[in-house]
Amino acid sequence: MKATWQRFKSSYLLYSFRRDKVAMASFAVLVLLILTGLAAPLVSPYNPYDPSSIDIMNSELPPAWQDAGSRAFLLGTDVQGRDMVSTMIYGLRLSILIGCGAVTLQALIGIFIGLIAGYIGGKVDALLMRLADIQLSFPYLMVAIFISAIFQVAFGIGRYAELAVPLLIVIIGLSEWPVYARTIRASVIGEKNKEYVEAARVIGLNRRLIMVRHILPNTITSVLVISTIQVANAVMSEAALSFLGLGMPVTKPSLGSLIRSGFEYIFSGSWWITIFPGILLVIFVLVINLLGDWLRDVLNPKLYKGA
Amino acid sequence: MFAFIVRRIGQAVLVMLVISLVGFSIKNRIGDPVRDVVGERVTPAERAALRQKLGLNDPFLVQYVRFVENALKGDLGLSFFYKKPALKVIISKAPATLELVFVTALILIVVSLPIGVFTAIRPRNWFSRFTMAFSTLGVSIPVFLTAILLIYVFAVTLNWLPSYGRGLTVDIGGWQSGLLTLDGLKHLILPSISLASIMLPLFIRLIRAEMMEILETEYIKFAWAKGLRRSRIWFLHAFKNTLLPVITVFGVQIGIMFAFTILTETVFQWQGMGFMFLEAVERSDTSLLVAYLVVVGVIFVVVNTLVDIIYGLVNPTVRVAGRK
Helix, strand or coil: CHHHHHHHHCCHHHHHHHHCHHHHHHHHHHHHHHHHHHCHHHHCCCCCCCHHHCCHHHCCCCCCCCCCCCCCCCCCECCCCCEHHHHHHHHHHHHHHHHHHHHHHHHHHHHHHHHHHHHHCHHHHHHHHHHHHHHHCCCHHHHHHHHHHHHHHHHCHHHHHHCHHHHHHHHHHHHHHHHHHHHHHHHHHHHCCCHHHHHHHHHCCCHHHHHHHHHHHHHHHHHHHHHHHHHHHHHHHHHHHHHHCCCCCCCCCCHHHHHHHHHHHHHHCCCHHHHHHHHHHHHHHHHHHHHHHHHHHHHCCCHHHHC | CHHHHHHHHHHHHHHHHHHHHHHHHHHHHCCCHHHHHHCCCCCHHHHHHHHHHHCCCCCHHHHHHHHHHHHHCCCCCEECCCCEEHHHHHHHHHHHHHHHHHHHHHHHHHHHHHHHHHHHHCCCCHHHHHHHHHHHHHHHCCHHHHHHHHHHHHHHHCCCCCCCCCCCCEEECCEEECCCCHHHHHHHHHHHHHHHHHHHHHHHHHHHHHHHHHHCCHHHHHHHHHCCCHHHHHHHHHHHHHHHHHHHHHHHHHHHHHHHHHHHHHHCCCCCHHHHHHHHHHCCCHHHHHHHHHHHHHHHHHHHHHHHHHHHHHCHHHHHHHHC
């Protein structure tokens, strides 16, 4: 453990991180946002899921610095009288949860298929990659919208709303696995004829062990590079689905559904219900994208143009 | 070349079969064709009789073949809500979406080409740096948020532009066009700008990257050595070769734009295909949903295939690499 820490301390990764102000700032903001989201019950001033803390008389209060605003609600309240800061923190928490869950699922499916396709090759490879190609020829957002539409019709709106979190993870996971499968396959093909793999084969290790223990660790860099961008994509997809009404219900709002529910009140001048969650979403996605760009440049300059 | 085209079309047919299989499974498992035809107030006996008559008790494969045959004839089933053939409903909504995509594409070309080229030939200029920084921000703003912001500024606060609907349209042989009236054009401005905003950063980056790469090549260096005028090197020699990959990506991105039209149309209550699709989901109008899936699938497959074939025609390395 200590040796790993030492190696990390003298690594190029850390060196270039400490020289890059944009990367450091985005990392700080990202950590702050994630911590706030995870500690939502502790840090948020109110619990937006608790009906007893909500008073309808407080609905549509503007932010505290405006004349009609109240000191108790820094960024104002929404139509149901929920504190904007609290709903946003809880929404951020859901967005993070769904984003990370979906990317984990994508990575699992993608790594599994990519390893098999790359290592076994031949007909299996051709079939799996054709499948990935077919799906990639459609934009992921379209695929996600279709899958969620089908799920919603199949489950019925009420049941869909109950199961929204796991369903969204599955939907976004299914809509983007080909990205991982392709990347992993490419690195596996690059690795599989190297001497250490041949050595492992000569010793007589079985295929599964060679794939998981020997090849997989050497493809992790490329997984890392795409993962950051994929999290940003997943959060965006979730927001888009929720905005369309195919995602989180208004009773358990993510950032996307907050924007959706605030949208209709923009015409009566209550801009804060929509704009604040929107800003938070943009900041969150932006810092991940900035970090992703930096990581891509540092870890794999070759990927830069292709991606 | 002929073999390349045949193989590419074969792939397209394969993809369409996969899509139709997915579409049919949805229809078969989730939808209720009996309801689509007669509604919900029918006795179970009549229902069963109708099921038999419609062939819903046949094996899966037989029904699937029938579905594909009908689809090839242009029959994608009845929409439960509209009481009309689903394809007719979609076609009636298509002009709105197509006009939106067309105007957006126009904005994209007019804005991204000059900016992309400029940032490539003057990478250190402040404007180029600003554009590159801004494009990262641009891809981080979801299209519906841009749309909402535009509505808030230009429709709610300034009251300059309308915020929803298509406005006055003119009927040209069944095509409801909003391009010919001032009111229709006004209604197009905000939706098309917000739709363009999501694609713009990508295009500018792409054009810039391609152009910068071309500017590093030997023949451009040779052109400099020959003492050609700057404008001639930039706009004639380099620009021409930048266009080829850009056109390909443009073709594919037009397809992707259809996905974003669903979001844009929702915000602006734009009566197009995307808006119709979401309504179909809310009403559990399975036939219409499946029909939309198939139609969008066809659009995508046709566009992708055409782009690939055109690219193969212009750039021989593609077809050689694909041959193996």
